[in-house]
Amino acid sequence: MYQFLVGPMFWLSIAICLIGIIVRSVGYVRGLHWQLDRVAYRAHPRAGIKGAARSIFFWIVPFGARGWRAQPFMATCFFAFHLGVVLVPLFLSAHQMVMRDKLGFSLFSLPGGLADGLSWATLTAAVLLALRRIALPEVRIMTTWRDYGILALSVAPFVTGLAARYHVGDYSFWLTLHILCGEALLIAVPFTRMSHIFLFFMSRAQLGMDYGIKRGGMKGHHGLAW
């Protein structure tokens, strides 16, 4: 089982994830339509790129957009959660070792303490985000089991990874489960709402181009104050 997961299944899940991202990204761009969307994407590339960059930038910087500043609790949970889910899988030293093993090179590794801190912050934020879904009527009304499913899928590798890291019970059991959860997540990326990993950038860029090209971005000042 373990050998299968770290062997063929490892490559398969990465391939499904990456190919899925590429296919869906190309599909997204091909599905944009200047006349239906009412954005002259091609006619004003400079304004479009500037608008797209601003739209992404202000929303990935913590408290960069007015929307984040208006909701500090949500913003804190959001960034605590996403900092961990992006940095830990990529730069955990154990993962970098896997990378060196599989690809022959590695990037930098997070110090152990920092990786632990980020992981716990992610888990804490996930719990708070789930509680927020239950507590706030404006979030509860839209919440479906899928929303909890996506959250569970995201934190499963953290729960199992931490269990392995602290040697809770059988280490190899948790490690196997951790790899399984991680690979399930990779496979889910193109097919579920986990697609927001890349569609977030696509969607933000699109709205940024809309504002940059059509809705005032070329009116001679900095453009929309996000």
Added chain:
Amino acid sequence: MPEGTLCNKSPIQTEAQLKELLNDTSGKLYYQELNALDVDSDKLWATIQKTCKSRIRTWLEICAHCGMCADSCFLYLVNKRDPTQVPAYKIQSTLGEIVKRKGRVDNAFMQMAMETAWAKCTCCNRCGMYCPHGIDMGIMFGYLRGLLYAQGFVPWELKIGAGMHRVYRAQMDVTDDDFVETFEWMAEEWEDDFPGLEIPVDREDADILYTVNAREVKHYPEDLAEAGILFHLAGENWTITSSGWEQTSLAMFAGDWEACKMQVEHVYAAMERLRPKRMVGTECGHAHRATVVEGPYWAGRADGNPPSPSIHYVEWLAEALRLGKLKIDPQKRIKVPVTIQDSCNYIRNHGLKLATREIISHIVEPGYFIEMSPNREHNYCCGGGGGFNGIGLYRKQRNQALVTKRDQILATGAELVIAPCHNCWDAIRDLEEEYKIGIKWSFLKPLLLKMVIVPDHLKPRT
């Protein structure tokens, strides 16, 4: 598939049909027939497959149901934070469901969607600025309105409005002759005070082509006079067109894209015929949005621009004051607490926030201008945008919607609200009538006329 004589899937094509619909007072029969109107699910699904592309599909897919858009929506806030007023919920439970069910929805569903699209969203686009994913629910509601309109599920007044554009190429039954005659009549009324005041009609290669809102012709002809006088005082080489002068588009509010195209192409034809250096539109938000911002796309113009560079009245006015074409008598500047209403349609949706502030710096005595909070691109809708003002069926909801603006204005302590937009102007007038907070409201033109310095050579000889 039952369709009513008045309420059906066919748009108005003739003056007779339009009059028949108008004669149905308050849409009594129309709304009765609406209850029996069938949904053509095949057509609905076929349209979605053809027109619902990756942008909207992605928006519907990746919405995280996080509710961050809730507080951005003034209709959510002003309706006691009713969770069914959360923008994401509103669009997911209407357009989202239609897509999910592949168009298999019934009459009751479509009526619910109609109320949501026209009484729970003004397409102000504010929510799009507060969504981490950049999901603009206002755009999706515009799209939903188009789907509903094509199925005949549209408020009575907006079916009429779209029909007006189809029949008269204007939002009201104002003909080309009415327009030119009214403008010239107004000039005659004022020519004793402003000798040499004339209304150039169909002048080719002018610096400015001025376009209006048909309401001005029908109900507020003095607005035309004021525009003419200010161009005259500024020494502009300007003109009106005898055809293609209507800048507004109730068809846009209705979601009648075919009529939208007819209307803007009519204006663009005037631009192509007269070749003005620039088009200046009147103090109207949605008219600017329709003709300048969205119009080029309806007309299939790949660069997204109208045939002539086109600006809003506030841009022209800011420039005229900056360049000294119009000079203000400092003694006559506004000396009462005053605030400005930022119209969604050209502030949030066309970035003109600085132009209005520049005008304020010229016409208001320092210390008397108070910003609303929030303001500029983050300002709230007046409460009557997107057609909401004009729909009798939803008057109660509209009046509740006005509370946001009422409270914003009250918080400034202003006695005067400058509203360079017909829809906002109407909404603020209505909120004063409804809630009596003791404010005055005004377009820019009448204010300017009271304080502008008339150059000696343009003064009447005594």
